[in-house]
Amino acid sequence: MMSGMRATEQTGARAPLARPVVSLVGAGPGDPELLTLRAVERIRSADVILVDRLVDARILSFARSDADIQQVGKSRGEHSVPQSEINRRLIALARAGLRVVRLKGGDPFIFGRGGEEAAALRAAGVDVEIVPGVSAALACAASAGVPLTHRGDAQSVTFVTAHAALGTEPDLDWPALARANQTVVVFMGVGVAPLIEARLLAAGRAGDTPVVIVENGTRLNERILRTPLGALGACVSGEGVAGPAILIIGECAAHGDVLALANARQEIDA
């Protein structure tokens, strides 16, 4: 129970586990201060950590100095290590009695393929613990000061991914996403920003609908841009948005004052 938070136990393996178990841990959006206490404890006590490219390197500083950290390089659906090999490694390591952490950016159950990994592990007789994390959607909204729901502006919020197989279109319900009075958060949408703009406008969303783009959210190189929906594609290309980014589309995106937020944090941290 949070022992890892009080002790400074940075080295030394704990006793092997009697049953094969994997912790599927949400690493949050990037900023290590947005890790949960349980995530920190799991990282600190891990013998081995399989980590995606989207996980910020500062987060791994919580690991034991003798922990085996394996980069499996998954990023935007491209795997440097194939999913089947990731599953195979997790199963073998867990069966060896090791404390295995599978560390995923954001929350493992929001576009993280956590459900697929959990199913593969369970099918192999490996129990899985899920440690939820702060989704990039929530963290980017906080960075921009943009509420995802707001009386009068948005009664609901929908998370979608615009990632699609090469050469295909994302399979999204554009008419439903184009309705007013809701917030749409797009993961992995930067590469297809002109398509998102075109499809939402064609489905009836107003061209002056506010959009916030949060690139590298909560990381040291975070950048926040604002554009009307009708200029989304031009904004992404004109500003050279290239890092992982979240798009927040809807009336709520008109809120927020990034400078005031930054001033507030600076004052509190001083």
Add this chain to the structure above:
Amino acid sequence: MMSGMRATEQTGARAPLARPVVSLVGAGPGDPELLTLRAVERIRSADVILVDRLVDARILSFARSDADIQQVGKSRGEHSVPQSEINRRLIALARAGLRVVRLKGGDPFIFGRGGEEAAALRAAGVDVEIVPGVSAALACAASAGVPLTHRGDAQSVTFVTAHAALGTEPDLDWPALARANQTVVVFMGVGVAPLIEARLLAAGRAGDTPVVIVENGTRLNERILRTPLGALGACVSGEGVAGPAILIIGECAAHGDVLALANARQEIDA
């Protein structure tokens, strides 16, 4: 920078702030281990904390022994302290140079009225820091082992609230919510479970669509129930679901094995 995590500084006020600032902090779903490091640091250094009824009491144990903790009792939209009075207090306390934390269940920007409080503070010249939290939706999904998105099952996830003014219906787009291949997460839906069932079925959602109900998610009295959509109302009344609960509706809700998840955590924590 995480100084509060290393020191054990449970008493003693810090220097007053030079500018009026409030931290709007997501307290997560209930389990204190799901607090972020930044949330813990803000709670530890607060002079005064205004807290909603939905925030778990264990979380307040991180506060300084001499902190002024004010219960403002907001729960399901009913305020024991009116919103205007909450805003007035936050502004006055911040102007007095105190370290003020406004602690809200889950994430402040998902059905937390955080946007409204931030706007009121900013209008009064008080800067606001937003500390995102683990939304109850994500934590309940993790507890139940239910991924909110999953290849083949759900390309998107929508969060809605079923809360409505007394005697009125929630203003929701039922046809959009009734489409297959998506997950719908309903906040504050227990009281209107029969209505949700009826409206989604009328809009064409299949009666055998799986639903998971997570009552008191991540708290010591957490309860997880499974039902087909066509028996949602009967399940809620038959099982006497009365606490704060999240409904997860969609094909994804067929996943998960609560016993295996509990076994996994027990093994790791041992």
